[in-house]
Amino acid sequence: SKWVYSFGGGRAEGRSDMKNLLGGKGANLAEMANLGIPVPPGFTIPTEACTFYYQNGNTYPEGLQDQVMVALATVEQIMGAKFGDQTNPLLVSVRSGARASMPGMMDTILNLGLNDVSVEGLAKRSGDARFAYDSYRRFIQMYSDVVLGVDHHHFEEILEEAKDDRNVKLDTELSADDWKKVVAKYKDKVKAAMGRPFPQDVREQLWGAVGAVFGSWMNQRAITYRRLHDIPESWGTAVNVQAMVFGNMGEDCCTGVCFTRDPSTGDNDFYGEFLINAQGEDVVAGIRTPQQLTIHGRELQRSDLPSMEEAMPVVFKELNAIRHKLEAHYKDMQDMEFTVQQGRLWMLQTRTGKRTTKAALKIAVDMAREGLITRKDAIGRIDPAALDQLLHPTLDPKASRTMLARGLPASPGAASGKVVFSAEDAEKWVKERKEKVILVRIETSPEDIGGMHVSEGILTTRGGMTSHAAVVARGMGTPCVAGAGEIRVDYAAKTFKVAGKVIAEGDVITLDGGTGEVFLGAVPTIQPELTGDFATLMEWVDTIRTMKVRTNAETPLDAATARKFGAEGIGLCRTEHMFFAPERILAVREMILASDEKGRRAALAKLLPFQRQDFIDLFTIMQGLPVTIRLLDPPLHEFLPHTDADIAEIAKAANVDVAAVKARNASLHESNPMLGHRGCRLGITYPEIYEMQARAIFEAAVSVSQETGRTVTPEVMIPLVGAKKELDLMKDAVDKIAAEVFAAMGQSVKYHVGTMIELPRAALLAGDIAQTAEFFSFGTNDLTQTTFGMSRDDSGPFLEVYRAKGIYEHDPFAQLDQEGVGELIKIAAERGRATRPGLKLGICGEHGGDPSSVGFCQKVGLDYVSCSPYRVPIARLAAAQAVL
Ligand code: ADP
Ligand code: MG
Ligand code: MG
Secondary structure, eight states: OOOOEEEETTEESOOGGGHHHHHHHHHHHHHHHHTTOOOOOEEEEOHHHHHHHHHTTSOOOTTHHHHHHHHHHHHHHHHTOEETOSSSEEOEEEEEEESSOOTTTSOOEEEETOOTTHHHHHHHHHTOHHHHHHHHHHHHHHHIIIIIOOOHHHHHHHHHHHHHHHTOSSGGGOOHHHHHHHHHHHHHHHHHHHSSOOOOOHHHHHHHHHHHHHHHTTSHHHHHHHHHHTOOGGGOEEEEEEEOOOSOSSTTOEEEEEESSOTTTOOSOOEEEEEETOOTHHHHHTSSOOEESSHHHHHHTTOOSOOHHHHSHHHHHHHHHHHHHHHHHHTSOEEEEEEEETTEEEEEEEEEOOOOHHHHHHHHHHHHHHTSSOHHHHHHTSOGGGGHHHHSOEEOTTSOOEEEEEOEEEEOOEEEEEEESSHHHHHHHHHHHOOOEEEEESSOOGGGHHHHHHOSEEEESSOOTTSHHHHHHHHHTOOEEEOOTTOEEETTTTEEEETTEEEETTOEEEEETTTTEEEESOOOEEOOOOOHHHHHHHHHHHHHOOSEEEEEOOSHHHHHHHHHTTOOSEEEEEGGGGGOSHHHHHHHHHHHHOSSHHHHHHHHHHHHHHHHHHHHHHHHHHTTSOEEEEOOOSOGGGGOOOSHHHHHHHHHHHTOOHHHHHHHHHHTOOSSGGGSSOTHHHHHHOHHHHHHHHHHHHHHHHHHHHHHOOOOOEEEEEOSOOSHHHHHHHHHHHHHHHHHHHHHHTOOOOOEEEEEEOSHHHHHTHHHHTTTOSEEEEOHHHHHHHHHTOOTTTOHHHHHHHHHTTSSSSOTTTSOOTTTHHHHHHHHHHHHHHHSTTOEEEEOSGGGGOHHHHHHHHHTTOSEEEEOGGGHHHHHHHHHHTTO
């Protein structure tokens, strides 16, 4: 079978749609070669070989070695050089490349094929001994680190010493002789560490590197990255072996990374950074401050260094043409790597570029307007969960602030937290001490990924917009300021110095990742504006989705926020949340602790005006949109008094003696309240509670419709029903009150009575229940608890273990369990609609705002989802994507 796919010289065996086999990098290198874009020739060993490798005790499949040697011969031919040759050596890079891009996660080896002899050949042939030995030392360091396991800091120390000896700061200031000495020391170090010399046989080097790329699939950084991004281990990585091109051959050479559009704003500007006389990794590692690609970019960043557009105008033009070609071909923003060797441009990578959510919206909307993609494509390209980033606060422009420093605006959003100086500390402070932290580093590396993930924000003092910290932070949606050069970090003292101040570990700072500013202390934030590209995309979203999106809200503030976010009604108003206000809780307690109906009615009469006003507010804000009100649901004990003073106060208000209240309080104790006296069981035992609530609803509905002239159609929802008879009784009570109110006020409004489906029994008997219920709302929080027999509040610790052991893949309280709970929803929907065609169905659990759960709701035919106000836009987008 075929174990090698060649590319280069204007043609390739692979294509961009072969990512599963060739990995993203290999597939796109092949595609570029087919498009006639200059790509150094090479070949890809497919992911299947990696899978084979792990399934067969780390061995290669038969035929692989021979096929590699044949493909290598083709590369030699195209390049006119020979692998391992003494006078004209071919050098290659060995690059990993998984299906999904895993930036910086896997190890790449450059300049492979150099040894003590071929380095001399390279020096002579290129006429540049400095370049040859610079390449050799890079190779020894990378190969020793990645393949031989000799830690890179040994080599960095030797390099620092060499620079100190020569009294220079930059790598580029070292001469050929300096590098020769460094190389000798590097080799000594390898020999000391390994007990044998650095491998001189180029074939041994090649297979060592291939094995190391396969091996890197299982390194800790890769495993962590896969876990954070849901990438299955079974995919494996491909290996790309590619002829080297050199950006480190002098002043007419460079290496860089660029984006077809600005990845942080989404503007249609060519954006990128490059370094003259450097090799690939240098830009990302933040070794020197990179130069901007365009004049425009240089002006924005107020950089004195010339842009590529100015310094290398001819190559820049060529690169810009490739930018347009690739974007038109892939129909999406591309992230590219390139190297210029002696004035000649080579493309080394292209992939769909990571971007901020703001940029994603702008790019999608712009591309749809440009006609490059359809509106549906645009909708499909936005990750609903990522919208969260935009809906969140930015710094209040009016708030006073003390600026500490300015860096690059590497990832937008505002964040405050306590300063920590290592990824480890970040994890500790967050997990153990429940602190919010800002991770401050000179620069970050892939080992820091865990700590970066838990931090509110990330601040680095070195590196550009494409540094590791910047790329990773944008991917995570974490605010980041990068390259704040005035800040001096002292890791040992756990402090940093800037602007004459010393900031210690634990001090609070604020980052504005949108401007690159760093402030002392916590700066207040404000809510974002939801206009522009966001509004445009949401308009498109609303034209194609079929499910409605409502909100769970009971306060006027939440209801108004949700309206602003596009909510089309209230799907769940939890009336009990309205009972905790200080002026009400006393009456609520009085009601609960009353020993008879008369006492309860007296207390309820005090609550009625409050409830009525609540509903007047909600009906007014919702302007005729549907409002579903759930009657009292939680176990009564949630309202019980805790102190003797509370009890005394209640006794006084109810005009009964303290001992009686105490006794009643004790008698209400339940050992399993979530399965106890709650939901409609309260309405069954104390109908007067639900009667008061129904009265408040209907009086409010009639008065708002009289005042505004708008139709108000309340939906009265009975919780925790398990039998039709429960609902029958409660509906009768509600209907009776409605009739009374309408007669007394001389006007009636339309209303519906329905139920939550949150017990498995209700789901199974939905056909019966639908004879009475005019709508169902799936209360998936309780339905998940009752289906799993697992309390949401107590399941955290063991669910972690369950997920680690692969019993449940996701937290069922965050992401709807489609197999189990979903099956009950399907059954209830079918049986309910069989009885009552057109029965209105919705969901009001947490899951209503979870994109994958929203997709499921569409599949089973729900009419609407209801979620918390901030998730409304997310649900709208997810609902649209569900019909794409
Ligand atoms: P990553 O997946 O971490 O980006 P890459 O395989 O893309 O790793 O390589 C790391 C760096 O080395 C990149 O900057 C890339 O452009 C550069 N590079 C890789 N192969 C070559 C090559 N054949 N010639 C010159 N530079 C290369
Ligand atoms: Mg790369
Ligand atoms: Mg419930």
